[in-house]
Amino acid sequence: MRYLILFVAVVFLNSCSDDVSGVLVENNKYKNIVIEIIDAYENYDLSILEKHLSNDVTVQSSTNHFKSKQSVLNSWNDDYYYFSDFDSDIKKNYTILNSDGSYSFFIIYDWIANGKFSNKRISIPSFSEYIFVNEKISSIKLFFNNSLYHKEILASYN
Amino acid sequence: MKNSLYVFLISCIISCEIKDPNNYIIKNDIYSENAKLVFESLVRKEKNDSVKYLSDSLIINLSNYSIKGPYEMDIFYDKYSVVLNKLRLDHKTIETLYLDSIKTTKHEFTFVLNNSINGGVYSIDAIFLYKWKENEIIKIDGFFDTSYFTNELIFSN
Numbered sequence: 001m002r003y004l005i006l007f008v009a010v011v012f013l014n015s016c017s018d019d020v021s022g023v024l025v026e027n028n029k030y031k032n033i034v035i036e037i038i039d040a041y042e043n044y045d046l047s048i049l050e051k052h053l054s055n056d057v058t059v060q061s062s063t064n065h066f067k068s069k070q071s072v073l074n075s076w077n078d079d080y081y082y083f084s085d086f087d088s089d090i091k092k093n094y095t096i097l098n099s100d101g102s103y104s105f106f107i108i109y110d111w112i113a114n115g116k117f118s119n120k121r122i123s124i125p126s127f128s129e130y131i132f133v134n135e136k137i138s139s140i141k142l143f144f145n146n147s148l149y150h151k152e153i154l155a156s157y158n
Numbered sequence: 159m160k161n162s163l164y165v166f167l168i169s170c171i172i173s174c175e176i177k178d179p180n181n182y183i184i185k186n187d188i189y190s191e192n193a194k195l196v197f198e199s200l201v202r203k204e205k206n207d208s209v210k211y212l213s214d215s216l217i218i219n220l221s222n223y224s225i226k227g228p229y230e231m232d233i234f235y236d237k238y239s240v241v242l243n244k245l246r247l248d249h250k251t252i253e254t255l256y257l258d259s260i261k262t263t264k265h266e267f268t269f270v271l272n273n274s275i276n277g278g279v280y281s282i283d284a285i286f287l288y289k290w291k292e293n294e295i296i297k298i299d300g301f302f303d304t305s306y307f308t309n310e311l312i313f314s315n
């Protein structure tokens with residue numbers, strides 16, 4: 001039934017126009033998953049992220065690209081070495097049903113944390129896109145300014 | 159007949175999930191094409207026809223850096239022109255949607271910048287959101303890593 005709905009949705013979107021790439025939808029399912037992932041991450045728990053990642057997930061992060069579940073988990077785990085007391089200030093979020101049947105969840109938020117080495121609290125405006133295929137996260141795109149993060153890495157050397 | 163009824167019912171189920179007919183995400187529409195032209199002009203500091211799409215009270219947020227109005231834009235150009243002149247833009251996707259009833263164009267692209275130290279090439283993926291009020295862009299939010307721009311600026315001077 002679920003696949004039939006997706007099929008009809010794709011046909012429906014494609015029939016509108018070749019230039020329609022998706023439609024904004026009221027769907028809290030993917031929002032709830034991502035919020036749960038972020039909440040757990042802020043409590044030093046990556047098990048929720050791990051549960052929802054597909055095995056061949058890709059992550060695009062401004063200047064870095066990761067492939068595979070383990071490398072994604074390792075990169076998120078690195079945050080815990082440099083930072084503590086995580087928080088996020090969510091500005092906007094929305095879900096899109098893409099014309100290929102996948103769902104994209106977008107979230108615009110400030111990533112907030114304490115630098116363990118500089119003892120400074122930093123806030124970085126961020127834009128993230130989580131793409132769900134067959135109920136699993138197949139791709140994550142993270143866009144944010146790494147410069148404050150890099151400063152903390154430099155502070156760790158001193 | 160039975161199949162048609164089935165498809166109709168499913169379409170109804172889907173349409174319940176869709177917020178509003180205005181909420182389609184459109185590629186290559188007039189807004190996304192104009193936003194692309196405006197952005198190219200901004201980066202190149204060109205005074206061409208696309209300037210008409212910029213509001214006089216335009217605000218540009220580049221992560222933790224904010225530019226308000228033409229005076230601050232000039233200061234930004236003075237500071238970063240060395241780097242801006244060397245930038246190439248590889249456009250990926252540009253599409254328009256309504257976000258909270260505001261027409262918003264989402265632009266995904268890559269900044270390509272030659273490294274003046276080792277001759278290598280930086281590729282910096284970026285997302286820019288352009289908010290429209292009628293036919294003018296009133297706000298641009300950019301999300302990308304500025305570290306390489308700062309490094310390049312230091313070494314270029």
